Amino acid sequence: MANRFYAGLVVLGLIVLVAWNSIFIVNEKEQAIVLRFGEIQRVVDQPGLYFKLPFGFAGADNIQVLPDRLLRFDLDDIRVQVSGGRFYEVDAFLVYNINDAARFRQAVSGSIPLAEQRLRTRLDAALRRVYGLRGFEAALSNERGEMMRQVRDELRTDAESLGLELTDVRIRRTDLTAEVSEQTYERMRAERLAEAERLRARGQVAAREIRARADREVSETVAAAQRESEIQRGQGDAQANATFAAAYGRDPGFFDFYRSMSAYRQALENTGTTMVLTPDSEFFRYFSSGAVANGAPSVEGAQPSIPAPGPAAAAQPPAPAAPPSGEAQNAAPALPATPGTSVAQDGAPQPGETTGAVAQ
Structure with missing residues (x-):
């Protein structure tokens, strides 16, 4: 009884092992290649549960799982020469997917790194060819899109030979090299x-x-x-x-008198000037007793207040100057009047009146 039980367990274990090695699962992001003794039997590109011959280690059916989605491959620091002869550094990438798993298996044994290595060489050559026909400014202008499409078209045939479908090619950066940047x-x-x-x-x-x-x-x-x-x-x-x-x-006499009074004021008032003249000097003729010049009135009892002259006169002042300007006329002060004498506002004597002045 015990031997039957253990024998049943062994049979059940063998059945589970065979069943486990006979099924495989493919999800929505994968595709599978069924290989029998190294040859491709079929390609499974739909998600689900599938069966195969068990015991792949003995040379029966083996499963190679490949991605069934878009893949990206970057290529950095490619040194390209433009039509002007200068060198620039370019970063680019391409987007692809495996659309023919059987051909991909035959071309590169299903190795994605090996496929990308081949794409690197061909992308580098295509970029050099496209940039060599244009100047540096083209990559910064509206021609940039046309350049990327041209690179993609040149790579598409090579990608199809590897079982790949090239979706897009993009240039990420076009930069100057160090020496070109400095220049x-x-x-x-x-x-x-x-x-x-x-x-x-x-x-x-x-x-x-x-x-x-x-x-x-x-x-x-x-x-x-x-x-x-x-x-x-x-x-x-x-x-x-x-x-x-x-x-x-x-009235010439009064005008002469007015001019002399103005000269006295300008010469003697608040100047601190000392003048040495003879008593009978022409300058002080209106201060002499009983002096009458040109019909002008005389000043009674007035004597000039000057220092006594020495043996010889030191200086003789000049005769009165020409009539003063309009400002001097307006600035001339009114003459003081003696008792019984009046002076008009404009300096002219009123008719029938006697005019006189005493020098201070």
Whole structure:
């Protein structure tokens, strides 16, 4: 009884082992190649549970599982030469999938690294060919898309020979090499400096033009103002001279007296000046007792208050100057009047009145 039980367990174990080696599962991301004694029997590309001959280690059916999805292969730092002769560094990648598992198995024994190694060589050659026909600026312009399509079309035939379907090719980076980058930087720096000098020169020219216009406007304005001031001053001097001439014509004696009083004030008032003159000096003729000049009134009992002259007179002041300007006329003070004498506001004596002045 016990021997039957153990024999049943052995048979059951063999059945489980055979069943386990006779089935395989394919999921939605995979595809499988069934190999019998190294030859391809069939390709399973649909997910599910499948059967095969057991005991693959004895040369029966073996299963090679391959991905059934898009794969990406990157190629970095490819040194390419453009039409101008300079070298640049390019990073690119391609996207592919295994669309013919049997051919893929025959071409590269189902090895993805080996397939990518072949794609690397062909992608490098295609990029060099495409860049060699164009300049560096093409990769930065609208031609970039056309360049990627051209590389993809050149690789598509080679990819199909490996059982691969090439979906897309993209250029991630196109950069300058170290020496080209330095040369480009120096050239751009020189261009910017030249542009700055041109802008600075234009600014200086514009500044000079603006400054010249402003100086011309200032000169014209100042000249016009000076011309107008000279005209006004000339008109004022003419009017003042006319007024003086009219006053002199009305009463020459009083006009002479008024001029002498103005000269006394300018010469003696608050100046601290000491004058040494003879008692009979012409300058103080209106301070002499009973002196009458040109019909002008005399000042009774007035004596000049000057130091006594020495053996010889030290200086003789000049005769009274010409009629003062309009400002001096207006600034002349009113003369003090003695009892019984009045002076008009404009300095002329009223008719029928006696005029006199005493020097202080």
